[in-house]
Amino acid sequence: MKLNIKRVIAIIRKEFYQIKRDKRTIAIILLMPIMELLLFGYAASTSVDHISTVVFNNDIGIDSHELLDSFTNSQYFDINYIAYSMSDVQEYIDDGYAKAGIIIPPEYSANIKSGKTTQIQLLVDGSDPTTAQTILQSAGAITQSMAVEITGSRVAINSISQPLDLRSRVWYNPDMSSIKFNVPGLIGVILQTVTLMLTSFSIVREREKGTLEQLIVTPISKMELMIGKIIPYVIIGFIDIVLALALSVFWFRVSVAGSILLLLFFSVIFLFSALGVGLLISTVSKSQLQAMQLSMFMIMPNILLSGYMFPREAMPKIIQVISNIFPLTYFIKVLRGIILKGNGFSSLKVEFLILVIFGMAVLSMATVKFKKRID
Amino acid sequence: MGNAIEIKHLTRKFGKFTAVNDVSFNVKKGEVFGFLGPNGSGKTTVIRMLMGLISPTSGKGKVLGYDIAKDNDKIKEEIGYMSQKFSLYEDLTVEENLDFYGGIYGLSKDKLAIKKKEILKMADLKGREKMITSNLSGGWKQRLALGCAIIHEPKILFLDEPTGGVDPIARRNFWDLIYKLSEEGVTILVTTHYMDEAEHCNTIGFIYYGNLLTLDTPNNMREKAIDGDIIEIKVNDTLKTIEILKTKDKVREASVYGAGVHALVETDLPLTELEHYLIKHEIGLSSIKKVKPSLEDVFIFLVNEENKNVAP
Numbered sequence: 001m002k003l004n005i006k007r008v009i010a011i012i013r014k015e016f017y018q019i020k021r022d023k024r025t026i027a028i029i030l031l032m033p034i035m036e037l038l039l040f041g042y043a044a045s046t047s048v049d050h051i052s053t054v055v056f057n058n059d060i061g062i063d064s065h066e067l068l069d070s071f072t073n074s075q076y077f078d079i080n081y082i083a084y085s086m087s088d089v090q091e092y093i094d095d096g097y098a099k100a101g102i103i104i105p106p107e108y109s110a111n112i113k114s115g116k117t118t119q120i121q122l123l124v125d126g127s128d129p130t131t132a133q134t135i136l137q138s139a140g141a142i143t144q145s146m147a148v149e150i151t152g153s154r155v156a157i158n159s160i161s162q163p164l165d166l167r168s169r170v171w172y173n174p175d176m177s178s179i180k181f182n183v184p185g186l187i188g189v190i191l192q193t194v195t196l197m198l199t200s201f202s203i204v205r206e207r208e209k210g211t212l213e214q215l216i217v218t219p220i221s222k223m224e225l226m227i228g229k230i231i232p233y234v235i236i237g238f239i240d241i242v243l244a245l246a247l248s249v250f251w252f253r254v255s256v257a258g259s260i261l262l263l264l265f266f267s268v269i270f271l272f273s274a275l276g277v278g279l280l281i282s283t284v285s286k287s288q289l290q291a292m293q294l295s296m297f298m299i300m301p302n303i304l305l306s307g308y309m310f311p312r313e314a315m316p317k318i319i320q321v322i323s324n325i326f327p328l329t330y331f332i333k334v335l336r337g338i339i340l341k342g343n344g345f346s347s348l349k350v351e352f353l354i355l356v357i358f359g360m361a362v363l364s365m366a367t368v369k370f371k372k373r374i375d
Numbered sequence: 376m377g378n379a380i381e382i383k384h385l386t387r388k389f390g391k392f393t394a395v396n397d398v399s400f401n402v403k404k405g406e407v408f409g410f411l412g413p414n415g416s417g418k419t420t421v422i423r424m425l426m427g428l429i430s431p432t433s434g435k436g437k438v439l440g441y442d443i444a445k446d447n448d449k450i451k452e453e454i455g456y457m458s459q460k461f462s463l464y465e466d467l468t469v470e471e472n473l474d475f476y477g478g479i480y481g482l483s484k485d486k487l488a489i490k491k492k493e494i495l496k497m498a499d500l501k502g503r504e505k506m507i508t509s510n511l512s513g514g515w516k517q518r519l520a521l522g523c524a525i526i527h528e529p530k531i532l533f534l535d536e537p538t539g540g541v542d543p544i545a546r547r548n549f550w551d552l553i554y555k556l557s558e559e560g561v562t563i564l565v566t567t568h569y570m571d572e573a574e575h576c577n578t579i580g581f582i583y584y585g586n587l588l589t590l591d592t593p594n595n596m597r598e599k600a601i602d603g604d605i606i607e608i609k610v611n612d613t614l615k616t617i618e619i620l621k622t623k624d625k626v627r628e629a630s631v632y633g634a635g636v637h638a639l640v641e642t643d644l645p646l647t648e649l650e651h652y653l654i655k656h657e658i659g660l661s662s663i664k665k666v667k668p669s670l671e672d673v674f675i676f677l678v679n680e681e682n683k684n685v686a687p
Contacts, residue, residue, distance in 0.1 A: 010478025014464065014471070021466045021507075214462035214523075217426050219451040219477045372427075372447075 003227070007220050010188040011228025016203070019232065028197060029236055033190045033244045040186050041179055048134040054098035056089045061109020067120070070146055071102065076138040089123065099125045100135050112150060172257075172340045184335035185308035187244045189227045190273050191267065192302055192328050194236050199278025200295040202229050204285045204369070207211055216372050226367050230275050237271040238264070248339075257342030266334045266348070269355045273327035276362030283370045302328045327358045379404045379531055379562035380425060382443075385434035387420050394420040396585040397434070401580070402564055406557055407557050410566040410578030411674070418566040419463055422533050425564075426456060439530055455529035459536040461520035465509035469500055472523055480527035487526075494522035497552060514545025521552060525561075532556065534565040538572065550575055570671045581674060586653040588677045593670060600673045602628060604642055606649065607637040609662040619656045623649065637672055 092098040101123035111118035126132040206212040285291035305323035330351040337343035380402035387395040402408040423429040427447035436443040477487040498518035620629040628639035
């Protein structure tokens with residue numbers, strides 16, 4: 001098939017003129033990435049800290065204050081309320097003022113001094129499992145280290161060593177901050193959503209307005225039309241990825257561990273797949289409404305199954321298999337790999353191949369499906 | 376001079392519905408060929424088949440010697456098309472629309488500059504190059520659409536109801552442009568349902584429910600197509616007159632025409648006999664005379680004949 005560059009350029013220029021004059025499109029291009037990144041970056045955060053806590057301290061010794069200090073110093077717990085009875089504690093938690101309650105028995109300091117085992121009670125509001133999980137884990141860790149400290153001072157006297165000692169280190173995201181984990185995936189989701197929304201209208205709109213019929217009677221080939229339609233959105237997608245990256249780095253302080261160039265390169269590869277899907281939707285849709293519905297239909301499973309929201313490892317086998325057909329699944333892997341782990345190209349070869357093959361497949365499907373006839 | 380378009384036994388069915396039924400005709404190079412018929416009669420389908428937008432169910436067609444079934448791409452280089460919808464990009468300026476179609480047809484920079492100047496002058500759009508197309512009035516949009524359709528100097532121009540939704544003065548101006556193009560040697564195939572526009576054409580084909588009923592020059596059509604005389608009767612009560620006329624033998628057809636009534640009568644019915652008949656039935660005549668049939672008369676006649684053929 002011959003390719004007339006003049007025709008392709010004519011289409012590209014026309015698309016840009018149209019984008020330039022459409023305020024809604026510009027809003028989608030510029031505001032959507034910023035808004036989604038801010039909204040999801042903050043709202044979808046699963047890290048919980050500064051948990052409002054109520055304390056009922058029956059002990060009068062110094063040791064209980066040391067324990068409570070280590071709770072507050074951890075940043076996980078804010079001791080906002082002091083209770084004077086068990087029913088007080090219950091009230092604070094029932095009414096939602098506190099998510100956790102710490103109850104220290106009267107004999108606490110005395111027991112510590114005399115080397116006896118002592119108990120403290122932790123009450124947790126379990127209605128939100130994520131928060132409850134964090135409370136349990138961090139409280140466990142705090143008491144554990146406190147216990148080690150206390151035994152440590154005794155060990156020095158009795159010289160008994162611990163039989164097992166687990167030293168764990170978390171790699172790539174040592175603070176296990178959910179923003180760091182979310183942002184790379186979010187960049188993928190944003191890119192997918194913006195490009196799908198823009199391209200899914202691009203052909204069906206011309207069909208509705210009648211300009212497509214006019215185009216079909218010109219000598220333009222399908223290939224020329226498709227390429228002309230794609231290039232502007234590749235450029236726009238590229239602008240969006242740079243915007244989203246800048247926001248991640250400078251606002252969310254998520255540093256890119258790997259090569260930014262490699263990241264941009266993969267983004268372009270991914271864009272072709274995302275745009276191909278959009279164009280395919282646009283060619284098979286009969287109206288803009290239909291195109292809208294189809295893209296919504298695509299966006300939801302993409303967000304839910306690509307591993308952006310929920311770990312794919314936790315999904316049933318069949319869902320995992322389904323999620324394999326979304327290019328976003330691979331792109332998110334690439335994004336996390338490069339941004340968090342600093343992966344180089346050699347670790348991402350498989351994803352590269354799959355994205356390229358997928359892109360070529362959907363683009364040729366869209367071209368084949370597009371008929372230069374109207375019957 | 377040869378033929379720009381030749382079609383033989385062209386048929387197109389959509390499911391069980393036959394949109395175009397065994398239509399054959401030729402269009403000579405450089406003529407203005409009018410395709411006339413009511414809405415939904417198959418005019419657009421014929422044009423779309425000629426341009427390769429729709430494939431024919433059966434039959435053959437040639438445009439500029441190229442086969443419409445095989446040489447679509449060659450045909451598309453040589454034709455211009457303008458539809459009723461004036462398929463312009465409404466959010467682009469006048470100049471951007473011209474640039475776009477110039478680019479699509481692969482015009483060189485110099486050529487495009489020359490053509491743009493020409494078209495802006497022709498369409499009276501000079502000074503409005505930077506106007507957004509959606510802000511133009513109907514007549515301007517129409518002329519811009521024509522300009523976009525002829526920017527690559529096509530040999531044939533297809534106009535599908537090009538004057539729909541445009542005021543009468545703009546319509547007149549538009550036809551002046553069509554004539555100019557025709558004088559320059561462009562073959563024009565235009566569909567319309569305006570009878571006065573049909574008069575502008577060199578040849579008219581009348582299509583009705585997919586069938587080509589007649590094909591001739593407007594003059595010949597008026598003289599030969601009707602078997603009988605047209606009597607124009609000026610009266611006050613047209614509807615009553617039509618009812619009375621229908622009871623008279625040798626009156627084949629009667630219908631409202633302008634402010635009066637046109638009756639189609641057999642040639643051996645004397646005018647005086649008809650006049651007496653109407654007076655006897657208390658019709659207050661202001662005038663009654665034999666007139667040359669108009670195209671409208673011809674089409675009413677043809678449609679009625681066709682319906683009679685189909686009915687039994």
